[in-house]
Amino acid sequence: MxxxxxxxxxxxxxxxxxxxxxxxxxxxxxxxxxxxxxxxxxxxxxxxxxxxxxxxxxxxxxxxxxxxxxxxxxxxxxxxxxxxxxxxxxxxxxxxxxxxxxxxxxxxxxxxxxxxxxGDVTHVLYTHKNNPLPVDVLWANPRPYTIEAVPYYMPFKVERSHGIEQSLRRLAAGRIDGFVWAQEEADMMLKQLGLTNIRRAHFADFQDxxxxxxxxxxxxxxxxxxxxxxxxxxxxxxxxxxxxxxxxxxxxxxx
Missing domain, CATH: 3.40.190.10 (Periplasmic binding protein-like II)
Structure with missing residues (x-):
């Protein structure tokens, strides 16, 4: 107990x-x-x-x-x-x-x-292949972009992600500009969904x-x-x- x-x-x-x-x-x-x-x-x-x-x-x-x-x-x-x-x-x-x-x-x-x-958990920025968003551009000025992630630990304001699959599908459909999540979890779902119009980039490492x-x-x-x-x-x-x-x-x- x-x-x-x-x-x-x-x-x-x-x-x-x-x-x-x-x-x-x-x-x-x-x-x-x-x-x-x-x-x-x-x-x-x-x-x-x-x-x-x-x-x-x-x-x-x-x-x-x-x-x-x-x-x-x-x-x-x-x-x-x-x-x-x-x-x-x-x-x-x-x-x-x-x-x-x-x-x-x-x-x-x-x-x-x-x-x-x-340990440190690697986080990845996922963006659309036809509208890639460089990590340094996002860090320099995040305000114009709609990014889904977990709000409480992100260094700038984001929209709350309600699930890895939902956010990846929204990104693939062009409804958001980016998605930030822990590498292993999001990569597994990305491979499972078979989405090929999404690009990956190292966003940051956070403390587990x-x-x-x-x-x-x-x-x-x-x-x-x-x-x-x-x-x-x-x-x-x-x-x-x-x-x-x-x-x-x-x-x-x-x-």
Whole structure:
């Protein structure tokens, strides 16, 4: 079950033990009969990466994190993205993925983000083949263009995308000027749809982060994640596992 307010102190105590104990990569299962501390994560569906049946490389990445500390269990449930976010807001989840750190300070969101990122996710600008929009032109003056994306972390005003397929189809039909999305997710849909009148270009790299609750509960969770992510990064294991989810920009065009 999700961590209640009374469990924050217990989680912090577990964090101290985690920090002074063996590396999570080398940790062996405990012989204690005490039940593990539980973190509930709601993951938003991203076909191919996070599937509703609980499969996909992003789900496997979270299972990898779960394996690093025998004293903490991460319970994974996959929902449509809006329901996954609501889990954090309503208090039924302790963590949520996927999420990208905003490029500017955002204070009006009903949730927070983990202090540590576990990797950079490449974002691609998709434009129409007959009306290409150079990335540098868009960055210099985005106002004349209708771009669909996720508004909260984009560095300029965009229209909200209601789904990868919808935005790619709208772009192919010439109804919008561009679409910005994470490379792997959007590329999979682009190939599936067989659209050949769309061009790709590297837009930017954003930090992949966890969504966490605001307040003391979120602070305790953030401290735990910081310790875990830092030690895995220092060992080299974090980059190796994250590469299975997101990779640097791949330069190719639909044909």
């Amino acid at each position: 999700p961590i209640q307010a009374g469990r924050v102190g217990a989680l912090l105590s577990a964090l101290v033990l985690f920090l002074i104990g063996p590396s999570p990569i080398q940790a062996q299962p405990s012989n204690s009969d005490a039940p593990p501390h539980t973190l509930v994560i709601h993951m938003g569906e991203l076909p191919g990466l996070i599937n509703l049946d609980g499969s996909g490389p992003f789900v496997d990445f979270v299972r990898f994190l779960d394996d690093q500390d025998p004293n903490t269990q991460i319970e994974i449930t996959v929902f449509p993205i809006h329901r996954a976010i609501n889990g954090i807001v309503q208090g039924s989840a302790d963590l949520m993925l996927p999420a990208v750190r905003p490029t500017k300070t955002v204070t009006d969101l009903p949730f927070a983000f983990s202090s540590e990122s576990f 982060v966890f969504v966490i609750p605001k307040g003391k509960k979120g602070q305790a969770i953030d401290a735990y994640l910081t310790a875990l992510i830092t030690r895995l990064r220092d060992s080299g294991a974090l980059a190796r596992e994250y590469y299975k989810v997101h990779r640097p920009y791949v330069d190719w065009q639909p044909e």
